[in-house]
Structure formats: structure tokens, C-alpha cells
Amino acid sequence: MNLLFIIPGFFNIEEYQEKIYNNNVPLGTLQISSFLKEKFQIKTDLIDIRIEKENNNYFSLKNNYDMIIKSYLKILDSNNIQKFQYIGINCYTSYQYLPTLIIGNLIRKEFPEKKIIVGGYHPSSYPDDFIYKNSPFDYIVKDEAELSLFNLLKKDNLNNREFQSPKIIEKCDLIDINLLPPPDYELYLSKYSNRDDFNFDLYLSRGCPYQCNFCSINYPFRTMHYSKFKENMDYMIRLFNKFKKDKIKISFADQSFFDNTNAESILDYIIQNDLQDKFKFSCQSRIESIANRHNILKKIQKSKLIIGFGFESANPNILIEMNKTKTPSQYIQSMKKIIEYYKKNNNIYCRINIVCGFPGETKRTFKKTAEFIQKNALDENIQISPSLFSCYPNTPVYRNMDYYIKKYGSLFNKMWWKSNSENLFKLSILKKSSKQYSIKDILLDYKNEYTRILNLFKHKNFSDLIIWKKFYSKWYYELCEEI
Numbered sequence: 001m002n003l004l005f006i007i008p009g010f011f012n013i014e015e016y017q018e019k020i021y022n023n024n025v026p027l028g029t030l031q032i033s034s035f036l037k038e039k040f041q042i043k044t045d046l047i048d049i050r051i052e053k054e055n056n057n058y059f060s061l062k063n064n065y066d067m068i069i070k071s072y073l074k075i076l077d078s079n080n081i082q083k084f085q086y087i088g089i090n091c092y093t094s095y096q097y098l099p100t101l102i103i104g105n106l107i108r109k110e111f112p113e114k115k116i117i118v119g120g121y122h123p124s125s126y127p128d129d130f131i132y133k134n135s136p137f138d139y140i141v142k143d144e145a146e147l148s149l150f151n152l153l154k155k156d157n158l159n160n161r162e163f164q165s166p167k168i169i170e171k172c173d174l175i176d177i178n179l180l181p182p183p184d185y186e187l188y189l190s191k192y193s194n195r196d197d198f199n200f201d202l203y204l205s206r207g208c209p210y211q212c213n214f215c216s217i218n219y220p221f222r223t224m225h226y227s228k229f230k231e232n233m234d235y236m237i238r239l240f241n242k243f244k245k246d247k248i249k250i251s252f253a254d255q256s257f258f259d260n261t262n263a264e265s266i267l268d269y270i271i272q273n274d275l276q277d278k279f280k281f282s283c284q285s286r287i288e289s290i291a292n293r294h295n296i297l298k299k300i301q302k303s304k305l306i307i308g309f310g311f312e313s314a315n316p317n318i319l320i321e322m323n324k325t326k327t328p329s330q331y332i333q334s335m336k337k338i339i340e341y342y343k344k345n346n347n348i349y350c351r352i353n354i355v356c357g358f359p360g361e362t363k364r365t366f367k368k369t370a371e372f373i374q375k376n377a378l379d380e381n382i383q384i385s386p387s388l389f390s391c392y393p394n395t396p397v398y399r400n401m402d403y404y405i406k407k408y409g410s411l412f413n414k415m416w417w418k419s420n421s422e423n424l425f426k427l428s429i430l431k432k433s434s435k436q437y438s439i440k441d442i443l444l445d446y447k448n449e450y451t452r453i454l455n456l457f458k459h460k461n462f463s464d465l466i467i468w469k470k471f472y473s474k475w476y477y478e479l480c481e482e483i
Ligand code: B12
Pocket: 020, 021, 022, 024, 025, 026, 027, 028, 029, 031, 032, 087, 088, 089, 090, 091, 092, 093, 094, 095, 117, 118, 119, 120, 121, 122, 125, 141, 143, 144, 145, 146, 149, 201, 203, 206, 214, 215, 216, 217, 218, 219, 253, 254, 255, 392, 393, 395
């Protein structure tokens, strides 16, 4: 039995996005790979189309269809697709929906005997998007896929295609993440051994105890035992030595790292083993989970863990609409406390994430957040990461768009992921966040205000800033020309 995983690329993206979308290992897929290897005598391989030489993520699907098909076919051939019975495509984001369809159709046409399984965040939210006349897919697996795939491969009849139309595999029992082997990083390292620019993600929990309105509906929250973390970390270190990789960036993919009861022990482990000198660790955290934990803040400094705080906005109404907090003034105070701590301690910096253009955002609420940052956060130990709100399916915002349309006059692009003509990221942003605040106004404020603020920060990455500014300026002028 053998299974080839495919990670689709993107269409029509630009340098700015390529930098963000391509630098992580496909963690969930590698987890499935090691799990199935442990359960069956199965051989797995993986093609990461995002970074294959033949692929060009900048191509627009509309104008380059034939060329794209040619390059995909070359990639499949050179990776020996003929040798595999099962093909598993990870349609992780909705930006990869169209590439997933194209790859699926191509495989069905050129290699008709293959069984094609699709999973990931987009099929989990919209499985029906993969069901249509002559759909190439055999199975659409929703949500966490380890047990679904295990059951499927156990029962399946390999000799012929059973279904005329795809079969949806609904979520089954929750897997105990402590029973999983470490993700199959070895597969990725051996396949892309020359690559040095990616982040290695490691997770210690799944799901999230919160549900912000802009985030996809989460898996049930559960954490790994500390001993399991050690096992996975030791395995990773052994692999990095084997593949002679140093200066590796390790990101904890946990959605809220400090909600994990083992977080403090993990920091102790890093410090005791001097791992902070070998690797650059980062994670994402809620503000409330550490604001009053002085002891943890000290350990964060020592372990040089870079934390991205999902602050998002300094406007109380927007914070409530986001379901970020029910007590916005306390929340904003906690952010201030953390900033003060970082300002006084020089060992390490943190990152503050901001979301602009959430439904209900007006010029006034936008300014309020920018002013908060300028007043409180200008310091060499703070970085900021402002981004525009993208409306993904399977989020409370997308599902309840009528509420925002009625209350604020917001304007959405429905089913934006099906468009083949544009950069999908641009379509995923609201046309209007509120009645008087269109995407064009937001873009102008966003690029002007944050260019000004980012230039005030002492330590910044100039090349990233230039790429960021180029992307948003070009987009703004495109919108001006449309009118
Ligand atoms: C950690 C994380 C990241 C990490 C990367 C993690 C990694 N290495 O894969 C970073 C920070 C790099 C990242 C980047 C991005 N992310 Co992200 N990310 C997450 C987060 C918080 C958790 C995902 C995770 O690691 N889960 C744990 C792992 C073990 O499981 P998994 O990946 O879900 O895999 C399971 C299933 O998907 C499935 N599966 C996976 N592969 C396959 C293959 C087959 C064949 C099958 C059948 C099933 C299957 O089974 C796996 C195991 O159970 C989710 C939030 C959320 N609500 O879940 C967002 C989330 C997935 N990200 C999202 C987005 C949009 C992005 C970005 C585009 C963000 C951006 N604007 O820059 C980029 C794109 C990167 C890319 N590769 O394309 C969205 C996707 C929404 C959508 N519908 O498109 C989410 C849901 C957040 C949100 N806004 O709601 N992300």
C-alpha cells in the first residue's frame, strides 16, 4: 500500500504573499504520514507544489492554464506518481481550492486508476465544493483525518473505484494526540534537503479554548503530555543533526501556547538544555494567558521565545464584535502591562498582531488602534504585524454575514475562492468593512499609517517592509484605476 501526498501551490500571488505562504512545513500532512506508517506497512511520499521548481505561483490561472497543466504534469511525473495507488491532497487554505481542483482533474485524466482523497481546512468547511459532475475525487475527508484515513485504508477495496460521485467522510472519534508518533519531518527533510529557509512547526495541543469570530471553527481543545513533548522535541533534534541543519526556526503551532498547562515546563526544558542558543523559538499567545504571570514572563525572556500576541484592535466595540474579549478595557490594560514588561527587559522582543478592516471598522476605530500602537508600543523590543482582515469560510463572520451587512453596511465577496481571475487574497478582504469605509479607504489608511509607524520603529527588516509597501501601494493604485 502506498500514498502520495500533494500540497498544492497558489495562483496569481505576489512576492509579498509567497514569503508568507511557503515557509512552513505541512505539519498536519506529516502527522498523518507518520501515523499511517505506524499503523500499516504503508509507503508515503510528498510533493510540495508550493516550492517545486517547475511551479510558478505568480501565474494567473485565467491566462496561463495550458502552461500550468504542463508544469503540474512534469512535477507529477518527475515524482513518480505512477508508483502510487492513493493520492492525498491537502487543500489547507481556501486559496488552494482551485489548484486542488486542477490537480485532481489532471490526475483523474492522466492516471485514471488512482484513488484521490482530499482533506484540509477548505474541504472541511465546504465539502460540497468538491462534489460536481465528473468530480475527480473519491473521498472528501472532513476535519482531523488520522482516524478517518485509518478506517478508510483498512476497509477500502483497492482494485476498483467504488463511487461514481465523491463520498464525504464526516469527522469520527477524536484522536488522543498522545498516542500519535512524531510528525514525519524526516520525509520532508529528505525530500527537500536543500531547503534552509523554512520554519519547523511543532504542536503540543490541538484546537483552541476560544472562538474568535474571524477564526475557523476550531477542533476540540486538548493538550499533549509533557513526556510526549520531550519525545517529539528529541526526535526533531536528532533529525536536525542527521540532516546537518542548524539555525533552525521552530514555531509552536499551538493556537494559544500559554493555555497549555505544560507551557511553563516546556520553557524550563528549553532553558535547562540551552536550546535557545541552537534554535529560534516562536509561538502565538492570548494576552490574558500571561499578563499577570510574572514568573512566566521571566522564563520567556530566558528561553528567548518570541511571542506573537493576537491583540487585533484597541477599539472596545471591535474587540467585542470579534469575540476576542467580553471585558475590553481590562484586555487593553493587559496588553499595556505586557508592553511595559518588554520595554524594561532587553533580552527579547515580542510581536503584536493587529487586524484592520474587521466588519464594523470605521476610519475612527482604525485610527484608535494605530494611535494606541504609536503611543504605547514604539520600542526596540516590540514588533508589530498589522494585517487586513480576510474572511474565510467556516468562520462565524462568514456564516453570519447578514448580521454585519444589516448592522454596519459591510460588503462581502461571497464564495471568493472560486474566482479564477484575481489574486484571491485581495478578494478575501471585505469590499466595505462599514458603510462609509470601503476597501480603497482602508488600504490608503493602512499603507500610509502603518508605513509611518513602522518607520518609527528602530529595528525593522527593511526588505520585508519594502515588499509589503510595494504590494499594498500597487493594489491601491489598481483600485483607483478601476473607478
Ligand atoms: C498553526 C497554523 C498556521 C501555521 C502553519 C502550520 C503548519 N505548519 O501547517 C502558520 C502560522 C505558518 C500558518 C500560516 C497560514 N495559515 Co494557518 N493556521 C494555523 C492554525 C492556528 C492551526 C493549524 C494546525 O497546525 N493544526 C494542527 C495540525 C496537526 O493539523 P492540521 O494542519 O489541521 O491537519 C489536519 C487536517 O487538516 C487534515 N489534513 C491535513 N493534511 C491532509 C491531507 C489529506 C490527504 C487529508 C485527507 C487530510 C489532511 O488532517 C490533519 C491531521 O488531523 C489554524 C487555526 C485553526 N482554527 O485551526 C490556522 C489556519 C489553518 N490558517 C489559515 C490561513 C488562512 C493561513 C495563511 C494563509 C495565513 C496568512 N494569511 O498568512 C497561511 C498559509 C500557509 C500555507 N501553508 O498555506 C486559516 C485557513 C482558513 C481557510 N479556510 O483558508 C486557519 C483555519 C486560520 C483562520 N484564519 O481561520 N498557519
